[in-house]
Amino acid sequence: MSSPPVIAIIGRPNVGKSTLFNRLTGKRSALVSDMPGLTRDRREEEADLAGNLVTIVDTAGLEQAKRGSIAERMRQQSEAALAAADLVLFVIDAREGITSDDKSFSKLARASGRPIVLVANKSEGRAGEEGFYAAYELGFGEPVAISAEHGEGLSDLVGEMLAALGLKYVRPGEDAEEPPATARPIRVAIVGRPNAGKSTLVNAILGEERMITGPEPGLTRDSVPSDLEWLGRKVRLFDTAGLRRKAKITEAAEKLSASDAIRAIRFAEVVVLLIDAERPFEHQDLTIGDLVTEEGRALVIAVNKWDLVEDKQKTLKELRETLGERLSQVPGVTLVPLSALSGRGVDKLAKAVLDAYDSWNRRVPTPSLNRWLEEALARHSPPAVSGRRIKLRYITQPSTRPPTFVAFCSRPEDLPKSYIRYLTNSLREAFDLPGVPLRLNLRKGENPYAKHKR
Known part of the structure; x- marks a missing residue:
């Protein structure tokens, strides 16, 4: 049997x-800290x-070192x-960018002669x-853009690792070309x-009185998670504290609540912005x-208290x-009228959230992208x-979540913003990314890829 x-x-x-080692092995056997140099020896886990079955090897950080030093032995x-x-x-650390050490060790x-997958960590x-x-x-x-921490x-x-090793995704008892949908809940x-x-x-979504409600603002202070299944998909739902302008935040606990809500936005995958139909799209919304x-999160806008609106067509x-005017950077955001009190419209919200999540994860094949570019x-x-x-020669999609594209251009700094807008809107339309x-x-x-190939 081969190893x-x-x-x-x-x-x-x-x-x-x-x-990343801990993520891939599903264990916490490697110590993790902000202190550089914590890992000194090679650590292997199946x-x-x-x-x-693979063997993952965690290594000490590569750095320039004096002869005979611990760093050289590492x-x-x-x-x-x-x-x-x-x-x-x-x-690499995407937040720090490419350093001289990165360049030096990339040559090593x-x-x-080994196949290499470049991983841009901390890309959230x-x-x-x-x-x-x-x-x-x-x-x-x-x-490959990742956040190992999150x-x-x-x-x-x-997927990149399997391709580089010439392996396929294996279900128990059978082989398959593509991995099934992840079992991890969608964070909303x-x-x-x-x-x-x-x-x-x-x-209303959970079908039970899980959260304290009332007319007093500020009842919710923590981002509280609840797990459920929506239209056959696992979802982890976060109720968050209300976000007000900083000038109006005075109580210390509310300051913490606001920062917690902002943190929930950053680590969510789909965000539902709930607005009041009687006071829609105020500045804070x-x-x-x-x-x-x-x-870079997927966005759905829910309009609450829709049952109180008289002229629904005109208001919509x-x-x-x-x-369209105020959030023009994301044309086509779904607007869902609903009543949280009666639960009317919640099913439409579920569909809108799952559709937004699927668009947020959409990957377009490189040949299709380059045909579109032509x-x-x-x-x-x-x-x-x-x-x-100005010449545009090639386009690729390096990552999803959100869909991210890179076009290679003769003089990128001179391409007018209006033309970039044209390309962006055309991309949305061609590949259904509203x-x-x-x-x-x-x-x-x-x-x-003309000069460098793995």
């Missing part, structure tokens, strides 16, 4: 290698990679792991975007201004909507017009700037 493939996790200190251990590996996960990894939120795109310069192709992006990473946060009816809505899209039209350029070619026409944040980033250069 399991060996997968070595390497990178400079404190990029999250041990956290793991189940989508039905395939580096030797890491180089030995690299030499014995069948696959290398080269981990490439010289090993917008803070990691710049480092994620800078990682292309290491020459390992598309980085478990985001791991299904994409497992209900957010909004105080007293919008968030806890009442959660009770729109501020919360901006925060949700800025963080006005709300959609306001939404057609988009033919319909409306890029403008000439200073007498020279109502979710969509990132389209430009990088200078040719097709990144």
Whole structure:
């Protein structure tokens, strides 16, 4: 019987290698801390990679070291792991970007001749975007965006690892080409201004009086999770404290509640912004909507107290017009009228949330993207700037959650924002991506696979 493939996790200190090791092995055998250099020896554990037995190796952080020092011995251990590996996960910290050590050790990894998957850890939120795109310069192709700490992006990473090792996803008793839908619950946060009816809505969804409700604003102070099944899908629902403008937050506990609600937005996958039909789209509602899209979460807007609205058609039209003007960065956001008190409209909300989640996770094949790009350029070619026409040569989708695209361009800094908007809107329309944040980033250069292949 052949031995399991060996997968070595390497990178400079404190990029999250041990956290990723723990995620992949399903154990907490590797110590995790913000202190660099905590891991010194190689640590090996067997793991189940989508039905395939593999050996995962955690290594000390690669760093420049003096001869005879502990750091040099740690580096030797890491180089030995690299030499014995069948696959290398080269981990960078997307929040810190590419450092000189990353560049130096990427040469060491490439010289090993092993297949390499580039992992951009700590990619949650917008803070990691710049480092994620800078990682292309290491020459390992598309980085895989993950957050080892929060478990985001791991299904994409497992898919890349299986492809690199020539393995398939294995169900018990049979083989399959693609992994089944994850059993992990979809994280859904209900957010909004105080007293919008968030806890009442959660009770209506759960079918029981789980949350304290009442006319007094500020009854909810913690982001409280509840597990349920919605239309056959597992969901973890978070009721959150009402978010008010900072100037109006005075009580210390409410300050903590607000920060907890903001944290829930950052780690949710779909956010339901609940607004009051009698006072719709006040400034704070729109501020919360901006925060949700800025963080790259899928957004659904629920309009509560719809039973109190007299002219429903006129009000719905006005709300959609306001939404189109004030949240223009995410056209097509679903608007769901409902009554949290009676539960009317909750089924439509469930469908809207699951549809938004699916769009947020949508991946478009690279050939389809490049056919779209050719057609988009033919319909409306890029403008000439200073007498020279800008060329767009290639597009790919490095990550989902939200759908993120990278187009390679001759002069990205000169491409007008209006043309980028045209491309973004065309992408949404062509691949059915309404109502979710969509990132389209430009990088200078040719097709990144022309020179570097794994």
